[in-house]
Amino acid sequence: MSEDERFRPRRAWQSDEDPATTPPDSDDTSGHDLFRPRRGSAAEVEGVTPIPPPVFPRSAGEYAESPSPAPRRSALSSSSPPEPAAPASVAPGFRSALGGGSLARWAVGGVIGALVVGTVSFFATRAPLDADPGPSAPSSPSASASPSAPAVTDADLVSGSDLTGIAAAASWAVTATSTAAADHEGRVACLSTENPAHNPTTSLQRTLATSDADQLAALHRIDVYATEAAAEQMFTERTTALSGCAELPARIVRSSAVTGLGDSAFQITVAFENQPVQFHTVLVTRVGTSIQMLDVARNGAAAEPGLLATAAARTQTALCAAEDATCTVQPAVAAAVVPPVEPVGWLIPADLPRIRLGAGRWTASEPGDLTSQGMGCENMTLVSEPGPTGREQATYLMTQDDQAPATFGVDEMRFTFADAAAATAFAGKLGTALASCKDRVNTATVSELPAVSGTGQDGVAVSSRLFSIRQATADNAAVPYQLAVSVAGPTVTYTIITVTDAYKFTDPQLAELGVRIPVRASQG
Numbered sequence: 374m375s376e377d378e379r380f381r382p383r384r385a386w387q388s389d390e391d392p393a394t395t396p397p398d399s400d401d402t403s404g405h406d407l408f409r410p411r412r413g414s415a416a417e418v419e420g421v422t423p424i425p426p427p428v429f430p431r432s433a434g435e436y437a438e439s440p441s442p443a444p445r446r447s448a449l450s451s452s453s454p455p456e457p458a459a460p461a462s463v464a465p466g467f468r469s470a471l472g473g474g475s476l477a478r479w480a481v482g483g484v485i486g487a488l489v490v491g492t493v494s495f496f497a498t499r500a501p502l503d504a505d506p507g508p509s510a511p512s513s514p515s516a517s518a519s520p521s522a523p524a525v526t527d528a529d530l531v532s533g534s535d536l537t538g539i540a541a542a543a544s545w546a547v548t549a550t551s552t553a554a555a556d557h558e559g560r561v562a563c564l565s566t567e568n569p570a571h572n573p574t575t576s577l578q579r580t581l582a583t584s585d586a587d588q589l590a591a592l593h594r595i596d597v598y599a600t601e602a603a604a605e606q607m608f609t610e611r612t613t614a615l616s617g618c619a620e621l622p623a624r625i626v627r628s629s630a631v632t633g634l635g636d637s638a639f640q641i642t643v644a645f646e647n648q649p650v651q652f653h654t655v656l657v658t659r660v661g662t663s664i665q666m667l668d669v670a671r672n673g674a675a676a677e678p679g680l681l682a683t684a685a686a687r688t689q690t691a692l693c694a695a696e697d698a699t700c701t702v703q704p705a706v707a708a709a710v711v712p713p714v715e716p717v718g719w720l721i722p723a724d725l726p727r728i729r730l731g732a733g734r735w736t737a738s739e740p741g742d743l744t745s746q747g748m749g750c751e752n753m754t755l756v757s758e759p760g761p762t763g764r765e766q767a768t769y770l771m772t773q774d775d776q777a778p779a780t781f782g783v784d785e786m787r788f789t790f791a792d793a794a795a796a797t798a799f800a801g802k803l804g805t806a807l808a809s810c811k812d813r814v815n816t817a818t819v820s821e822l823p824a825v826s827g828t829g830q831d832g833v834a835v836s837s838r839l840f841s842i843r844q845a846t847a848d849n850a851a852v853p854y855q856l857a858v859s860v861a862g863p864t865v866t867y868t869i870i871t872v873t874d875a876y877k878f879t880d881p882q883l884a885e886l887g888v889r890i891p892v893r894a895s896q897g
Contacts, residue, residue, distance in 0.1 A: 427548060427559070427582040427590030427670065523575075523597055523663055523695035527552060529688050530579040531593040531667065538680040539591075539669060544583040551578050559592055561668040562643055562653035563618035564611060571603040588651075592668045595688070601662050605637075608659040611666070612639040615655055617714035618723045621734055622646045625723045629678040630709035634689050635660030635700060640682075641712075642675045643723070648730040649673060656681040658689060661696035665689065679706040710830055710892055716740055718864075718897025719767055720785055724889050726882045728781075733774035740767045745784055748854050748869055749844050750810030750817060751803060755786065755867070760799050763789035778873050780852075787894060788865040800860045803867060804838045807856060816845035822880060825887040829895025835861045837887035855883055861891035 533545030551557050554576035560567070573596035582590045598604040618625060623643045631638035638658045645651040652675035656667045667685050669676040682704035693700030714721055722735035743764035747755050756764065769783040790796040810817045822839040829835040837859040843851045855870040855878055868890055870878065878886065 427580050427588070427592070523661070523692070523697075525575060525577065525595055525597060525663065525692065525695050527577050527579070529595060529691040529695075530577055531581070531591065531684055531688060533581065535684045535687055536581065536591060536669075538683050539676055540583055540585065540589055544585065544589075545581045545591075546583070547579060548582050549578075549580045552576075554596075557594070561592060561594065561611075561655055561666050562645070562670070563615045563620050563623060563655070565620060567611070567614065570606055570610060571598055573597055574599050587672045587674070589669075589671045591670070591684075592666075593685075593688070594666045595692070596664045596666075598662045598664075604659055604662045604664055608637055608639075608657065608664055611657055611664075612712070613714075615639065615641050615643075615657070616712040617721055618643050620645075622727060622731075623723055624726055625711055626652065626675060627678070628709045628711045630707045631656065631658075631682055632705045633701070633703040634658045634682060634685065635693065635698075635702075638682075638704075640678060640706070642678070644675070646727045646730055650730065652676070654678065654681055656685055658685065660689070660692050660698050660700060663692045663696055665692060678708075679704075682706050710828065710896075711889070713830070713893075713896035716767075716897075718787070718894055720769065720783075720890060720893055722769070724893070725769060725783070725886070726878065727774075728771070728876055728878070729774060729776060733771050733777060736770055736772055738768045740765045740787070742766065743786055745786060745869070748842070748852075748856075748871075750807050750814065750819075750842055751867075752806035752810075752813065753803065758799075760795060761788040761790055761865075763787075776876065778876055780871050781873065781876055782871055784869045784871075785890070786867045786869075788867070790863045790865070793860075793862050796860055796863045796865050800838075800858050800865045803865070804858045807838075807840050807842065807858065810842060810844075814844070816851075818843045822883065825884050827888040827892060829861050829892045831895070833862050833895045835859065835888065835891035835895055837891060839883055839887050853877065857883070857887050857890055859887065859891035859894065861895040864891075864894045866890050866894050 527550050530550065532547070533542040536542070536545055549558055554573060557576070557578040559578075559580060575597040576594070578592070578594040580590065580592050582588075596604075596607070598607060618641075622645055624646055626642040626644050628642075629640040631640050635658045638656070640654065640656045642652060642654045645653065649672045651670055651672050653668055653670050654676045658665050665685060665688055667681050669681055669684075686702050686704055689704075690700070690702045693702065716739065719740055720737070722737055725735045727733045743756055743766040745755055745766055764786070766784060766786045769785070771777040771781055788796070788799060790799065808819060808821055811819045820841045822841065824836060824838050826834065826836040837857045840856040840858075841853065842856060843853045846852055853872050853874060855872055857866070857868040857870075859866040859868070868886070870883075872878070
């Protein structure tokens with residue numbers, strides 16, 4: 374051995390005769406490589422495919438909806454049949470007078486490319502606490518002020534055993550765990566362009582995936598903020614962004630009311646209408662200065678709403694303990710009305726389904742004066758029919774789909790009345806006129822679909838009559854329409870959808886809109 378070699382560390386298995394010797398059974402595969410089987414393992418020998426990491430929106434905003442011009446015409450502008458001359462106050466033709474409004478009034482999110490940078494200096498180690506199994510009713514938690522950040526660790530992030538209600542524990546594999554905001558890969562749905570008002574003092578995130586055919590996956594994140602006021606503001610920012618999800622191609626499916634999980638809880642389900650459709654159910658909770666978010670993604674069908682709250686219960690118990698808060702973690706989940714968003718009372722693009730999966734983007738005008746002359750079967754002049762105390766209109770057009778007809782679009786018209794009885798009478802008159810159009814106009818064919826009903830804001834009963842009508846235009850060409858006459862308290866909404874035989878909503882999609890339209894109307 375040379376003089377220099379006395380200070381060179383040796384491998385435990387090296388011989389003095391040959392320092393370069395490596396035993397034949399050594400393995401240079403990294404123990405942290407989750408996706409590569411170790412050399413000689415059964416997975417490598419048998420060719421078992423490892424579980425791939427899940428796909429969630431990245432911070433670059435790959436799903437973010439970029440600004441675009443609002444519709445400048447009514448959806449009826451090029452296809453409506455002639456009608457008796459309108460009063461002088463009505464603009465000639467069928468063009469909307471809404472001009473160049475934009476979606477900025479209620480777009481939520483931040484500047485694309487904003488980078489959330491969080492630093493983690495110290496994590497105190499402790500075991501996660503189990504949820505309290507006691508039968509007592511949930512109590513209102515109250516966090517006490519603390520000069521230092523609560524002690525949370527990556528042990529408080531969900532694991533496969535927490536997700537057994539969604540899929541068997543053995544099905545789940547952790548694909549990534551990070552302990553600094555700058556290192557997180559992927560973001561919760563609808564928050565890919567988040568530009569937070571406050572950076573967390575502690576930020577932990579974990580993604581888990583399964584090998585199931587539906588690509589079931591989960592993303593869990595815990596953020597701790599310097600003050601409770603900062604956490605409250607971030608909770609509001611995130612739930613507002615989720616409520617109006619502006620990510621393309623998201624559609625809001627449903628909302629749930631969640632109790633028994635900290636100071637505040639919020640849950641919503643959205644569908645990314647690509648091929649295949651990917652559903653995201655997102656749960657957000659807050660206690661004191663701590664926020665947790667759980668996003669469960671699955672192709673083809675959404676996770677059951679109640680299962681996320683159960684999966685998050687252990688983490689919530691740990692956060693309550695870290696916050697020194699009084700919590701009884703007994704989650705309960707119930708169906709709820711979708712949360713109101715700007716412009717309150719109207720559909721938003723995330724309410725409208727795509728006609729073709731993987732293509733199309735809805736744009737909307739801001740509500741303005743009603744100018745529509747209808748489609749020819751109303752048997753009334755919409756801009757001047759006696760009764761309403763207010764009339765407004767908004768137009769929605771499909772862009773970014775090369776197969777969308779130029780005439781396709783939605784005109785939503787709202788009529789406000791002094792009371793619910795007057796609104797019901799007006800809706801009845803309009804619905805009867807549409808149903809009997811074929812008796813007055815020889816060129817019309819009418820099909821009425823089953824009526825739909827539901828519950829709106831504050832328990833208001835909502836309902837819609839749905840129609841499919843073909844009407845001849847001046848050149849005798851048949852133009853198909855899908856129509857909805859909706860009632861919510863003192864408000865009637867008349868929705869005209871100009872379609873073609875090959876490009877239109879399915880009957881189930883129209884039925885869902887028949888509920889969502891008056892639900893939105895009940896909110897404003």
